[in-house]
Amino acid sequence: MSDVKRVMGIDPGSRIAGYGIVEESGRRLAAVGHGAVRAPETSDANQKLKYIFEAFSEIIAQYNPNEMAIETVFFAQNARSALVLGQARAAAILPAMLAGIPVYEYSALQVKKALTGGGKAEKKQVADMTCRILGLKVTPKPEDVTDALALAVCHINSSPILRKLGKI
Amino acid sequence: MSDVKRVMGIDPGSRIAGYGIVEESGRRLAAVGHGAVRAPETSDANQKLKYIFEAFSEIIAQYNPNEMAIETVFFAQNARSALVLGQARAAAILPAMLAGIPVYEYSALQVKKALTGGGKAEKKQVADMTCRILGLKVTPKPEDVTDALALAVCHINSSPILRKLGKI
Numbered sequence: 001m002s003d004v005k006r007v008m009g010i011d012p013g014s015r016i017a018g019y020g021i022v023e024e025s026g027r028r029l030a031a032v033g034h035g036a037v038r039a040p041e042t043s044d045a046n047q048k049l050k051y052i053f054e055a056f057s058e059i060i061a062q063y064n065p066n067e068m069a070i071e072t073v074f075f076a077q078n079a080r081s082a083l084v085l086g087q088a089r090a091a092a093i094l095p096a097m098l099a100g101i102p103v104y105e106y107s108a109l110q111v112k113k114a115l116t117g118g119g120k121a122e123k124k125q126v127a128d129m130t131c132r133i134l135g136l137k138v139t140p141k142p143e144d145v146t147d148a149l150a151l152a153v154c155h156i157n158s159s160p161i162l163r164k165l166g167k168i
Numbered sequence: 169m170s171d172v173k174r175v176m177g178i179d180p181g182s183r184i185a186g187y188g189i190v191e192e193s194g195r196r197l198a199a200v201g202h203g204a205v206r207a208p209e210t211s212d213a214n215q216k217l218k219y220i221f222e223a224f225s226e227i228i229a230q231y232n233p234n235e236m237a238i239e240t241v242f243f244a245q246n247a248r249s250a251l252v253l254g255q256a257r258a259a260a261i262l263p264a265m266l267a268g269i270p271v272y273e274y275s276a277l278q279v280k281k282a283l284t285g286g287g288k289a290e291k292k293q294v295a296d297m298t299c300r301i302l303g304l305k306v307t308p309k310p311e312d313v314t315d316a317l318a319l320a321v322c323h324i325n326s327s328p329i330l331r332k333l334g335k336i
Contacts (some may be wrong), residue, residue: 050262050265053262053266079250082248085256087254
């Protein structure tokens with residue numbers, strides 16, 4: 001394992017997918033890249049999937065992350081939007097899987113706890129803490145991007161425990 | 169457009185994905201290949217997606233279809249299973265999209281009408297007619313495979329109308 005580790009957090013939705021790449025160098029964390037993939041406004045859902053897949057393939061080729069972190073989906077939605085979200089999620093996850101990058105999942109509660117120490121934090125507190133840890137003066141927008149960065153930080157902070165448990 | 173056209177029908181589920189490749193040569197239809205992709209029994213959903221994606225990439229490389237047909241999902245399911253189904257669906261559709269193969273969607277009703285002429289046919293009637301049209305003596309199992317073949321036949325039978333409308 002190299003001393004520098006890059007973790008890519010992603011928050012894929014059916015219209016916007018946030019991503020953030022966090023580099024861990026010693027005890028320092030830094031955001032080396034972040035942004036949002038916006039699928040084109042088309043009625044062709046399959047074209048959107050292709051777009052998301054190709055965008056994430058490019059982002060992975062550009063940043064070459066070692067690991068990926070994504071939020072576990074557990075909230076109750078209607079079946080139609082869950083299906084569409086599932087498709088977008090697969091299109092965002094597959095480029096990592098094909099590149100041999102391990103993908104780890106965290107619940108929203110785990111992210112909150114990792115970032116603020118408690119499970120009752122507001123979304124804004126999590127975003128503020130994410131920016132503070134990463135030294136970002138401006139909170140990235142849309143919030144999908146900050147969520148993706150928070151997931152990457154959550155994964156890095158959880159890694160020593162996972163490593164101890166032999167899960168990494 | 170060549171005289172011989174190959175249409176791949178797919179019926180992707182989260183555990184089993186059926187596929188069937190139908191060749192149209194003049195007025196004759198024949199099943200040139202069919203089978204089921206069974207994702208490995210693993211708790212890692214992302215590994216399953218990778219498996220499905222790679223399996224369909226191989227099938228497409230093997231049979232080189234010109235067009236793909238898939239069933240529109242519209243039935244009410246719970247959100248959790250809809251999400252899982254959406255992920256599997258994307259993993260099966262993406263290899264076609266990446267290979268530049270147009271993907272057409274048909275409802276279960278459209279498939280029934282195309283195969284039996286009416287919308288009230290039982291599943292077995294649709295399967296029997298599919299086998300008759302394709303000259304298959306034995307109905308392929310599991311039913312996901314016959315469903316995939318029926319989709320391919322439905323697309324081929326619908327193509328003259330689509331072509332007239334300039335949609336193909």
